Amino acid sequence: MKPLMRRSLLGLLIAAVLGLVFAAYAQPSLMMELSQKLWACF
Numbered sequence: 001m002k003p004l005m006r007r008s009l010l011g012l013l014i015a016a017v018l019g020l021v022f023a024a025y026a027q028p029s030l031m032m033e034l035s036q037k038l039w040a041c042f
Helices: 001-024 030-040
Strands: none
Touching: 001 030
């Protein structure tokens, strides 16, 4: 695989992950549920 193609694919993957994180933060109920589950572990 050529370095430019590998770098482009890596950039697209990072952009997709960041997009998913942003979408998760856009839903406050999901963040509240995850924080409550995390807090329940302690």
